[in-house]
Structure formats: structure tokens, C-alpha cells
Amino acid sequence: xxxxxxxxxxxxxxxxxxxxxxxxxxxxxxxxxxxxxxxxxxxxxxxxxxxxxxxxxxxxxxxxxxxxxxxxxxxxxxxxxxxxxxxxxxxxxxxxxxxxxxxxxxxxxxxxxxxxxxxxxxxxxxxxxxxxxxxxxxxxxxxxxxxxxxxxxxxxxxxxxxxxxxxxxxxxxxxxxxxxxxxxxxxxxxxxxxxxxxxxxxxxxxxxxxxxxxxxxxxxxxxxxxxxxxxxxxxxxxxxxxxxxxxxxxxxxxxxxxxxxxxxxxxxxxxxxxxxxxxxxxxxxxxxxxxxxxxxxxxxxxxx
Amino acid sequence: xxxxxxxxxxxxxxxxxxxxxxxxxxxxxxxxxxxxxxxxxxxxxxxxxxxxxxxxxxxxxxxxxxxxxxxxxxxxxxxxxxxxxxxxxxxxxxxxxxxxxxxxxxxxxxxxxxxxxxxxxxxxxxxxxxxxxxxxxxxxxxxxxxxxxxxxxxxxxxxxxxxxxxxxxxxxxxxxxxxxxxxxxxxxxxxxxxxxxxxxxxxxxxxxxxxxxxxxxxxxxxxxxxxxxxxxxxxxxxxxxxxxxxxxxxxxxxxxxxxxxxxxxxxxxxxxxxxxxxxxxxxxxxxxxxxxxxxxxxxxxxxxxxxxxxxxxxxxxxxxxxxxxxxxxxxxxxxxxxxxxxxxxxxxxxxxxxxxxxxxxxxx
Numbered sequence: 001x002x003x004x005x006x007x008x009x010x011x012x013x014x015x016x017x018x019x020x021x022x023x024x025x026x027x028x029x030x031x032x033x034x035x036x037x038x039x040x041x042x043x044x045x046x047x048x049x050x051x052x053x054x055x056x057x058x059x060x061x062x063x064x065x066x067x068x069x070x071x072x073x074x075x076x077x078x079x080x081x082x083x084x085x086x087x088x089x090x091x092x093x094x095x096x097x098x099x100x101x102x103x104x105x106x107x108x109x110x111x112x113x114x115x116x117x118x119x120x121x122x123x124x125x126x127x128x129x130x131x132x133x134x135x136x137x138x139x140x141x142x143x144x145x146x147x148x149x150x151x152x153x154x155x156x157x158x159x160x161x162x163x164x165x166x167x168x169x170x171x172x173x174x175x176x177x178x179x180x181x182x183x184x185x186x187x188x189x190x191x192x193x194x195x196x197x198x199x200x201x202x203x204x205x206x207x208x209x210x211x212x213x214x215x216x217x218x219x220x221x222x223x224x225x226x227x228x229x230x231x232x233x234x235x236x237x238x239x240x241x242x243x244x245x246x247x248x249x250x251x252x253x254x255x256x257x258x259x260x261x262x263x264x265x266x267x268x269x270x271x272x273x274x275x276x277x278x279x280x281x282x283x284x285x286x287x288x289x290x291x292x293x294x295x296x297x298x299x300x301x302x303x304x
Numbered sequence: 305x306x307x308x309x310x311x312x313x314x315x316x317x318x319x320x321x322x323x324x325x326x327x328x329x330x331x332x333x334x335x336x337x338x339x340x341x342x343x344x345x346x347x348x349x350x351x352x353x354x355x356x357x358x359x360x361x362x363x364x365x366x367x368x369x370x371x372x373x374x375x376x377x378x379x380x381x382x383x384x385x386x387x388x389x390x391x392x393x394x395x396x397x398x399x400x401x402x403x404x405x406x407x408x409x410x411x412x413x414x415x416x417x418x419x420x421x422x423x424x425x426x427x428x429x430x431x432x433x434x435x436x437x438x439x440x441x442x443x444x445x446x447x448x449x450x451x452x453x454x455x456x457x458x459x460x461x462x463x464x465x466x467x468x469x470x471x472x473x474x475x476x477x478x479x480x481x482x483x484x485x486x487x488x489x490x491x492x493x494x495x496x497x498x499x500x501x502x503x504x505x506x507x508x509x510x511x512x513x514x515x516x517x518x519x520x521x522x523x524x525x526x527x528x529x530x531x532x533x534x535x536x537x538x539x540x541x542x543x544x545x546x547x548x549x550x551x552x553x554x555x556x557x558x559x560x561x562x563x564x565x566x567x568x569x570x571x572x573x574x575x576x577x578x579x580x581x582x583x584x585x586x587x588x589x590x591x592x593x594x595x596x597x598x599x600x601x602x603x604x605x606x607x608x609x610x611x612x613x614x615x616x617x618x619x620x621x622x623x624x625x626x627x628x629x630x631x632x633x634x635x636x637x638x639x640x641x642x643x644x645x646x647x648x649x650x651x652x653x654x655x656x657x658x659x660x661x662x663x664x665x666x667x668x
Binding site for chain 2: 052053054055058060127128129130139142143144145159161162163164165166168170175177179181188189194195197198199219221278280281282283285287288291292294295298299300301302
């Protein structure tokens with residue numbers, strides 16, 4: 001009798017759940033319920049990150065984004081890449097949805113014209129022995145450091161190592177590397193960028209489980225994508241890495257550059273943990289692969 | 305037109321380095337380029353002998369010996385033992401002090417001795433930082449401690465026949481004066497370092513003319529070894545995993561680490577043929593490094609090179625690592641590489657000049 005009542009109640013509840021399922025926000029579900037069904041994309045039950053031996057949120061591991069933002073941070077169709085006559089589908093670029101909050105980048109009118117000029121000349125490489133070498137050509141094509149946040153959405157993994165008072169980001173693409181200074185009391189570490197750099201000068205701290213990184217001191221030469229989206233030396237990037245499961249982090253970057261944009265704007269996307277048992281970064285030292293692209297014009301003969 | 309002829313390879317690398325370190329860095333360093341400074345620094349160095357009295361091994365929260373921080377492999381002791389010290393493993397205190405002083409003096413003179421009209425690199429500003437901060441003189445007469453004569457064991461006949469790996473190529477034909485005929489038909493002729501393909505970064509860790517810093521980080525199941533020169537990192541897993549497959553070749557080899565007592569052991573294999581240490585055999589070479597913190601300001605770093613196809617027996621060297629102040633700065637090498645353009649454009653200009661003068665070109 002009692003059992004039947006319980007079963008009846010459960011059936012009723014189940015029916016109600018079915019009726020209400022399409023309109024109920026997934027976040028309101030209990031973890032137990034969540035385990036039994038496929039989650040709505042982007043929604044996770046509440047999560048606390050594990051801690052390192054010294055009690056900080058543990059973000060160690062090898063991570064990768066699976067967006068096509070490196071091609072264009074905004075919505076874009078698939079397209080033939082350079083030299084489709086020889087590269088065929090190898091060289092074609094996938095379409096994808098953008099990572100920019102609100103869809104549009106708030107360019108100043110003259111800056112938008114520069115972005116378009118960048119895109120038009122993204123494969124024009126002219127390496128001189130002065131800074132004019134940076135006038136045209138996507139830095140990615142030249143195997144230059146991708147900058148921030150682009151390094152995080154290149155189609156390559158990167159590794160986070162949390163040390164005692166620094167966090168290291170080691171990127172597979174072009175051997176990119178960032179050191180995040182985590183100890184604000186270390187008098188040896190300048191607060192302001194001591195010199196401009198491609199990957200920026202970065203201080204970090206935790207807000208709950210979220211790693212917040214503040215980066216400035218950038219050279220004006222990196223782009224955000226192959227579509228020519230760019231910034232000036234006034235770039236200020238604030239990143240937030242929030243673990244939402246053992247295997248996922250939500251990434252968000254606020255991009256502020258009053259010389260180029262009318263207001264700060266945001267990009268966001270998930271980062272996925274690479275869970276292969278033997279996962280490690282395998283060198284992609286592309287400098288070797290671009291020697292002829294960069295310096296061919298100065299060669300006596302083509303390299304064999 | 306032939307300016308590049310006067311540039312020694314060393315200076316060319318230096319040109320890149322100087323571009324990368326901005327004016328802020330210059331301002332942050334003192335540059336007392338005088339005999340006084342050498343004397344003062346020598347004194348400081350002599351006083352900076354590693355002290356182990358009352359010292360206990362610092363440990364990370366998970367109990368490993370704490371190696372983290374910034375270190376330098378700077379030393380004035382040569383890899384091989386000079387003939388004049390034959391049969392002697394150590395210098396006397398006075399000899400060590402004199403060697404340190406002479407080394408500092410040489411380093412100072414490096415700037416002003418350059419044949420370049422406008423030296424672009426001030427060694428007293430950039431190259432001497434660790435020395436100015438002070439480190440204990442190395443009393444050893446050679447970095448090599450085994451074989452006991454402090455000399456490299458003989459190369460095998462096989463190794464002597466082996467062509468030079470691309471990484472070891474020198475684009476300037478040596479003429480004994482640091483300059484000579486430039487071979488720069490293609491960027492590949494110029495070698496890996498000048499083209500910024502790889503600035504080495506070990507293993508093993510051996511000091512060069514400048515940028516001898518090492519940043520050690522310890523994370524969960526990983527040790528990170530980051531060279532100041534080129535800022536190339538080695539990520540060493542400590543979780544006992546086997547080496548990557550023999551089909552994977554890494555620019556710094558494939559390193560695996562573990563602790564034996566308080567000593568960190570790193571074993572590295574899977575080297576790239578272009579970047580193998582001293583033209584060793586990339587398939588046979590195994591480098592074993594041992595890091596042991598022996599004082600608040602010193603790590604004893606010891607490496608063993610084992611490649612029976614190249615050397616008749618394994619050999620071992622000790623390079624003391626001394627604490628220095630961080631941080632390191634970005635080394636955007638390829639991004640700022642003016643050398644390759646200048647060397648190659650110079651070589652082409654020279655060829656044109658030779659043609660105009662009707663003189664037969666050296667390479668045709």
C-alpha cells in the first residue's frame with residue numbers, strides 16, 4: 001500500500017517533470033537529476049574546483065578551445081583559404097559562430113577601415129629590417145606570437161602550470177609563453193609593464209575559483225584573427241577563467257583599447273580539458289616552416 | 305655595403321636581444337663600466353660564497369625540495385680543463401678570485417672591443433647582471449668532472465664522419481678574427497639560432513655569453529625549466545609516464561622527471577636531428593640531469609651525456625646555479641629578427657658589387 005503510494009507519487013512527479021521540462025531552467029535542477037540527462041549546452045550544475053597543495057583553485061592541465069574565432073571572432077561562413085588551386089580542402093577555413101558579446105566589435109570609424117585594410121593584406125608579407133615589417137600580413141601567418149586573447153582560441157592546446165607565485169601558460173602554437181605574476185607583494189616584479197611585449201605583462205589573482213588576469217604593455221602588432229581585427233598599444237585585456245566542471249572552464253576576456261574601440265567589449269567561449277592519458281604538448285615550432293615566406297625575397301635561390 | 309662582414313655572430317644575436325629589452329630595462333640597470341666596478345664586483349662575488357650553515361632544505365607544500373625561482377648558470381670556468389691545470393681539480397682561493405676578476409674584465413671589454421662602428425649591445429648593461437649581483441667563484445678547473453681529467457672523451461670514428469647538423473652550421477667562414485666570408489644563400493644557411501628557430505634552452509644547461517638565466521617552476525606533477533635565452537620552456541612531467549613514442553621529436557627532447565631523495569632527476573631522449581647537442585646522434589642520445597639544492601643561494605646541477613655512438617664513454621659536468629633576481633622579459637626573437645634580413649641583403653649586395661666591378665663572384 002505504502003509502496004504503491006510512493007510509486008504513484010513518483011509517476012506523477014515524473015509526468016510533471018516531463019510537462020515542465022522544456023520551460024524549466026536546467027540550472028535549477030538538482031545534480032542527481034542532471035546526471036540522468038543531457039545538459040543544455042553551456043549550463044552546468046554548481047561546481048567547486050579542487051585545490052592545489054597550497055590551497056589555490058587547481059586549473060593545472062592541458063586545455064583547448066574549439067571555436068573558429070582564430071579565423072574571425074565574429075560570425076562567419078566557411079571559405080576557401082589562400083591558394084585553393086593547390087591547397088583544396090586542406091587549406092579551406094570552416095565557418096563558425098562568433099565569440100563577441102553582442103556580435104559586433106565597437107570600432108571607431110577610422111579603425112574599422114584599418115581592420116578592412118588588414119584583412120585585404122593578410123597574406124602580404126614583406127619582412128624588412130625595421131618595424132614596417134609589421135605593416136601588413138597576419139602575424140599568425142608569420143608564426144609570430146599570437147598575443148592575448150588570440151593565443152587562447154588558436155586551434156592548438158596550451159598548458160597551465162600553477163607554481164608557487166607564478167602561473168605559466170605554455171602555448172603549443174609558436175612556442176608562445178606567458179608568465180602570470182600572482183604575488184602582489186613581490187617587490188622584484190614591476191607593477192607596470194617594464195617593456196612592451198607580444199604576450200603582455202600580466203598580474204593575476206583568484207576571485208573564488210575564478211582566475212582573473214590583467215594584462216597590459218602590448219606591442220601594437222598582434223591581431224585578434226585572420227579577419228584583420230586588431231588593437232593598438234593601449235590594449236588592456238582582463239581575462240576570467242572559471243572552472244565549471246573537472247573538464248571545462250568558461251573563458252571571458254574584456255578588451256579595452258580607447259584608441260581603436262568606442263567602448264570595452266567582451267569575448268567568451270568554453271575551454272576543454274584534453275583528457276588523453278598521455279597528453280602532452282608536441283612542439284609546433286613554426287618559425288622553421290616560415291623561413292622562406294619571411295626571407296625568400298632575400299634568398300639567392302629557392303630553398304630545396 | 306659590407307658592414308655585415310664586421311659583425312661577429314655573437315654581436316648579431318646581441319642586436320636582437322637589445323631590441324627586445326626596452327629602454328625601461330636599460331634604465332633599471334646600473335652600468336658602472338669602470339675598473340672600479342670590476343674590483344667592487346669581484347669583492348662582492350668573493351663574499352657571496354654559498355653558505356650552508358644553519359640552512360635547512362626549503363620545501364613546497366607537497367613536500368618536494370623547493371627549487372622554484374630564478375637562477376643563473378653564469379660561470380667563468382670552462383667546460384674542459386685547460387692544460388695549465390692538468391692534474392688539478394680545484395683552484396686555490398686566490399686563483400679562483402683572480403679567475404673571477406679576469407672573467408669580469410673580459411666581459412666588460414666585450415662591449416668596447418667590438419669592431420662595429422656603433423656597438424648596439426652594452427655588455428656592462430645587459431650581460432653582466434648576474435655577475436653584478438654576485439655569485440660565488442667556481443673553484444673547479446673544469447665543468448667536466450668525469451672523465452676525471454676534465455676533458456671530453458674521444459669521439460667515435462662514426463661520430464667523426466657524421467656531417468654537421470643544421471643547427472651547428474656557421475654562416476661565417478671562420479678566419480680566426482671573428483669575421484670571414486658569409487654564406488647566406490638561403491635562410492637555412494644561417495643556422496637555427498640566428499633565424500630564431502631555436503636558441504637551444506637545453507638540455508643540458510650550459511652558460512653562454514649572456515642571458516644565462518633559468519626560471520624553475522614547480523607545479524602539480526610538473527617541473528618547468530624556462531631558459532632566459534629565447535624564453536623556451538621545458539615541461540617535465542613527474543607522474544611516471546613513459547617517454548613519448550620514438551616518432552615524436554621535440555626541440556628540447558622529451559624529458560621525464562622523478563625525485564630520488566632530495567635530488568630531481570630529469571632524463572631526456574627523443575631529440576630533433578637538427579638540434580642535437582654537440583652533433584650527437586639523436587636516436588642514441590640520453591641526457592640525465594640532476595638538480596640538488598645545496599644552499600639557500602645555490603643548486604648543484606649535474607648532467608651526464610650518454611651516447612655510445614658519439615663518445616667512447618659517457619661524460620658528466622657540474623654547473624652551479626646561483627640565485628638571481630627575476631623576472632625575465634619576453635624574448636620575441638623571430639618577431640624582431642633584423643639579423644637575417646641584414647645578413648642576406650648584405651650578401652646579395654656584395655654579390656651585385658662584385659659583378660659590377662667585374663670581379664668573379666666567390667660563389668659562382
